[in-house]
Amino acid sequence: MSAPDPTMADVAAAVQAGRDGRRAEARERLTALWERLGPEGDPLDRVTVAHFLADLQDDARDELAWDERALAAAGDLTDDRGHQQHAGSQVRGFLPSLHLNLADVHRRLGNEPAAREHLAAADASAPDLPGGDYGDLIRSGLEHVRAAIDRGSTDRLPTAP
Structure with missing residues (x-):
């Protein structure tokens, strides 16, 4: 069994903040994660962060930009990396x-x-x-x-x- 992924734990905490009504805090936390990951960061992390950031946008044009980033990051994702996080993914x-x-x-x-x-x-x-x-x-x-x-x-x- 692999060790827990600290980035995914940070994502989960930020997403929960958004679900608790603290959307601005969730956006800030996920944006900081995105910046930390950078364009060469782990593709699964980038897909996940961008996907959730899209849902937290107040403007549809900003949401579109994050949805496009999520899809682009999925192009870098491999099944092997997906399996590391979720068996069979x-x-x-x-x-x-x-x-x-x-x-x-x-x-x-x-x-x-x-x-x-x-x-x-x-x-x-x-x-x-x-x-x-x-x-x-x-x-x-x-x-x-x-x-x-x-x-x-x-x-x-x-x-x-």
Whole structure:
């Protein structure tokens, strides 16, 4: 068994601060982690930090930038690194969520073509989602975003983080 990852522990603490309503504190803590990691930092750490930072943004354009960083970092991630953190974790299992987030933020920004492009990428990678709560959550999110795009809605979904 590998030793606990101190960066992931820091991420978890920051995310909890955000869930407790301390969004500014969570953003500051995760931004400091991002800066510490740098562009050559561990890809799993970068994906995770950027993914959670996106959810903490007040402006959709800032959220988009962090979602794009998360997807870019996933391009550097290997299954071996994913397994070190979560047994059986594979890079392709991250992609539906990352593309879902990008589809949703593009939708909210009124960029329907980009929203549909990322929704299609999420759909294409959805068979790689695990069963259970996480997979169900992402599949449900795909349907919510698809329905919102079809309605032409740019409103934040009540199911969004």
